[in-house]
Amino acid sequence: MAVAVIDALAAGLPADALTTDPDVIEGYRRDRAMTAEPGTPVALVRPADTAQVQTTMRIATAHGVPVVPRGAGTGLSGGATAVEGAITLSTERLRHCEIDPTSMLAVVGPGLFNAEVKAAAAAHGLWYPPDPSSFEICSIGGNLATNAGGLCCVKYGVTTDYVLGLEVVLADGSLVRLGGRTIKDVAGLDLKRLFVGSEGTLGIITGATLRLRPAAPAVDTVVATFAGVADAGRAVARVVGEVRPSALELMDRAAVAAVERVRPMGLDADIGALLLAQGEGGSAESARIATACEEAGATYAAVSADPEQGEMLMAARRMAIPCVERLGTVMIEDVGVPVPRIPELLERVAGISERHTTAIPVIGHAGDGNFHPLVTFDPQDAEAAARARVAFDEVMDAALDLGGTVTGEHGVGTLKTRHLEAQVGPEVMALSRRIKQALDPDGILNPGKWL
């Protein structure tokens, strides 16, 4: 079967779109979910256009061979992890980019990096807001597949909020164009948003029309420190109850320490947690944020109107995951809870860390209740790894127990399959499978993951 499908791909695709070289394929087996075990693809397809994606899907359907779509491979949940014997299809060469400044939209290929879309928009004085911390190296296709978030979501929403139109190749190779260039459009089912966040299980996104905004206004940055994480959590609820910050990020003591080791910011090593907020409402708004932090027990709160200082602090926050990864293998949580439950979540994570003798530095998009406890362990120590796996599960159980989610922005992938069913229940899983069955009756799109 493997030989037959490779022959068919070789006959149907240009030579530069297909490789079976194991050395090349090796680089496409994993994403950044380091603990997900990948299979080995039979072939890697890198289509140069939508028609080549259609050809690949028609051949895959004809031969009953699964297809794993992938973007830039920065996913954190294993959604792009290779499946044994499947075709891996990388969208990296689908890189068209048209900015329509008067309509304030971008028509892009999934292979562009998020930062490239931002830069293309900025060249016209416009802004594409969604900003995963990996924005310089993650692709728009991956952002769409996971409905990626980021720091500005608390005010500006997530990827799906910017999607006006999608071009999608279905499992059988047919092509659909969903939505368009109109801002408000309720003509028919909202199919665009069914594909956004579906992690390659329903179709392959080959193009997107994205809404842009006028350039972001100037921001003030507020830094506040707290003796304990629960205090910082309480401050979050106070802040979002009063104003709409454009970022509201949390780092706990261990996360601050990990970043300080790599990029010293002169932060007090003795703090329990740090909140970083940005606001566009001028000095009155930033003063309200600082006051809200103080009223929640901040040990220190200060406002800076200096854009460079603000960007330095935000860059430090975005560096947290790679900095913590220097300490060991990291299993990245992505839990979310309703904002009032944040203090409880943070206390429970601290308890889990202590109980399992496992370091779990915490960072998070606190304003949305979305946290990334970073379950960290020495990969050489089998017992530590086992403890970490238990801790990883317990953090998700804690989020669910608090009415939350196991994934706020990274997706389910391979790492959270079990936890998804615990969260949504068998009825919603059954409904999801009915939709999967309707769109991909042979189950060839990204199989063995969560759907």
Place this chain on the structure above:
Amino acid sequence: MAVAVIDALAAGLPADALTTDPDVIEGYRRDRAMTAEPGTPVALVRPADTAQVQTTMRIATAHGVPVVPRGAGTGLSGGATAVEGAITLSTERLRHCEIDPTSMLAVVGPGLFNAEVKAAAAAHGLWYPPDPSSFEICSIGGNLATNAGGLCCVKYGVTTDYVLGLEVVLADGSLVRLGGRTIKDVAGLDLKRLFVGSEGTLGIITGATLRLRPAAPAVDTVVATFAGVADAGRAVARVVGEVRPSALELMDRAAVAAVERVRPMGLDADIGALLLAQGEGGSAESARIATACEEAGATYAAVSADPEQGEMLMAARRMAIPCVERLGTVMIEDVGVPVPRIPELLERVAGISERHTTAIPVIGHAGDGNFHPLVTFDPQDAEAAARARVAFDEVMDAALDLGGTVTGEHGVGTLKTRHLEAQVGPEVMALSRRIKQALDPDGILNPGKWL
């Protein structure tokens, strides 16, 4: 068959949830799409709770009898128009309402009016933004079914942007709970948003968890008048290219005149079009809006910081449809185009009006490119009615020709079925029907409409 299903409903439901009285049923045959021809239901079910909705759907499935769900009957496209021989299910009694002020969300039944949700939120200093002009008499269930918009959408988004969770009864009577209370949640498919805007074709929404915001900030109101509608259209693109107004509404000369007749505002009858903008960015922002209007050729532009005056102007805008309805039978368009195409759309509508000797006053949520040309005719004049029907179709054709949509916020219903297929094409219709088939295999939910 009719007798058997009525007997089964009578056996399964409390007496107060079922009626077959033709006089009562008469009031549930239409929504506000006056030109849609309704059938006569075999029964009207008004369930008091979700379990009664489930019972109704199980009985309907067992007997193969269709069900037309309806909210408050203010729909403008005929989505709730009764189907001959079907059960009409009104969600009017599903009126639970819980505000969670610390999580900033509302857990509501679909039978609440939009204004009741706003009021309940306001009692806690919070705000539910979506604001269809009919907000005082339209239900949240209908808002969800059509993905309703309104005036504040240009800054604050539409109904789907506020949905954190949904409770839905499927065609077979099974119940699913989608999403929850967490702001960011990408666990599994985004099924919530598949049901929002599906106009009762995929399931019956029996409850929703809606995101709330802090109370709206104070606004300035900008009024600008123009010699022609195309000038006003050009001003819209200038304004949204610079700032994010919280409302940006257009009324043409005929719409202004219709409102002036009912509620005189002392507006110059000689204007070609009026723009009404609101902004939350203080006097600097409102001055920028006024300047942008002047640069686009406004004959007059003024800023008011008086909230009463601002609300009076916005109330006048919201009254436009009922005021125009005094002039004849109105077929309400709901077209949308990309913002730069607004001047062309408005010019084409004027041409269609002239060519078919049919009055078409125009109002619209101009900042989103969403317009309601009001195709108006004397119902006693058969020739005028025929001309109006041609004009109605031509306005939608014009929107499609400009890359737009036949419905920005009102839905497809029964009036725009043909136009939907022209817009999205056969592939997307086929995909939509695959999803319909997966969720409602017997096709009993709101049949004979667009899906």
